[in-house]
Amino acid sequence: MRRKAQIMGLIKNNFVKYQRKCHSLIMRKPTLTDNKTQHPLTFTPATGGHDMFRAAFQGRLHGALAHNLGVQILGGVYKSGDILPNEIDSSESLDISRSAYREAIRILASKGMVESRPKIGTRVTERDRWNILDPEVLGWMFETEPSEDFIKGLFELRLITEPAAAALAAERRTPEQIERMRKALKVMEVETLASEAGRMADLEFHHTLMFATHNEALASLSTTIGAAVSWTTRYKQRHQSLSRDPIPDHARVFEAIERGDASAARWCMESLVRMALEDTQKSMPPQA
Amino acid sequence: MRRKAQIMGLIKNNFVKYQRKCHSLIMRKPTLTDNKTQHPLTFTPATGGHDMFRAAFQGRLHGALAHNLGVQILGGVYKSGDILPNEIDSSESLDISRSAYREAIRILASKGMVESRPKIGTRVTERDRWNILDPEVLGWMFETEPSEDFIKGLFELRLITEPAAAALAAERRTPEQIERMRKALKVMEVETLASEAGRMADLEFHHTLMFATHNEALASLSTTIGAAVSWTTRYKQRHQSLSRDPIPDHARVFEAIERGDASAARWCMESLVRMALEDTQKSMPPQA
């Protein structure tokens, strides 16, 4: 019974395989447009250029698909409550195997964005259940210009956590952490935020600061916020050049932390973030 | 070499399949103990009893496995940098299919806890790359008594975010949100935190509050923190009964928010969290 079917499948495979081999390098994009484009899912692997430090599995099929679906969900192509086509249809029209498709769905599900149940299908969950603080999700968010409210919310979160973190860091930082921050600051001074290296240094600065709080939860949040900062910085750069030089603010924060002055660190950090918010708002389209 | 082993596996499978059918309902726990317990991975599906509000896919095989592996990684059974056995060995010794195992790994990977690369294997990443703010991860964390430092860190985070959130909520809450909070508070008064329903109401109260900030990022953080609160509350209950009644504090926060008094809301919330921290510390084993 079973064995025979497998053999028949095998024969068919050898035929299909040749086809696939031909366009394996162009990532089967062609096959998408030939005969079954009516399907709602679209799939263009390895979309993004700049990979970001921790984009994880982007080259893999399931990773790329998860990325695309994630972006589409965040972008509103699929709304909460929508049920996506069943696994077989989806994987067929995307021209990938069910396994790869399922693994992509698992990734999304683990971020709380979809929910699968037998006989029902895979449903997009309510927006407030999404894990938008997941660094990957946040990255997806910035693939399509996020709403102004969202960016404001992000800055509000920074405004709440980073000053407090700076105060804690002033009390708890180790000498090594001071050195790392000093080094990062120096790089920032040389490179400015216009270059990739400069943005990296900025990230390193903030991350070391959060890490210096010796608080795991805060450090984890830092990764997320760091990603957001990096995206908004890039965003600013894209729309207009920076109106003010943020380096002196960073230096002030650093000095306060170095001399262990918690309240000064809090205050300087607050003004730093507030200024960054202003800059970002100025460079946003005047939609409101 | 390898091929032969696979074919032998095939033959063996047709035999094994019968076995499997017999005990499919008792979730193959028996087969774990029969002949191959030497394998480092252990797997006991559907471990936890209390499922929590959003435990997602716990009944599924991949979900249960991800849960178990996650707990083991968090618990230090696998340390950062460790490489787990390859997929074939792992899935064989767990007596599950490679697909299921892979899906479990994808879940873990999407939370930043492991990293898979061909020829290398699946490696446990550095602890500071884990997404410990993911609600699921946080839940796993509390399966094995977390360290005191970790819990303190969590409260520090609450102490930073919740008062600020309360202040924002006081300014932005809608009438409906006030009603929801009032209702939750009433339930808490009746049930107290000793019952599941009371804890649920507590959760609802905090969540609605965070939601009332109209800040997506904060709301998302709330889900996480809410989970943490719920776990620590349960934790407290387990070790000793509550030393103080937290209901009046909640009521004070609520009243401040109702009348739109931001600074009062901030202050009351701060004292509420601080008190919760004290209670939790009192009920912790005096390890320091």
Place this chain on the structure above:
DNA sequence: CGGCGCATATTTGTCTGACTATATCAATCG
């Protein structure tokens, strides 16, 4: 003798097809 490139082995990644479990919905029976 050292560095560089290539072969190779190992491991994850992808594909395929079949079968199972589960949950909804409808029809049927008490």
Place this chain on the structure above:
DNA sequence: CGATTGATATAGTCAGACAAATATGCGCCG
């Protein structure tokens, strides 16, 4: 009219083969 049962559709699991990637070591060349 309600509960039970069966049909059905869908995700979940399984098994085996093959593809791609990449660290490692070997051999070759400078």
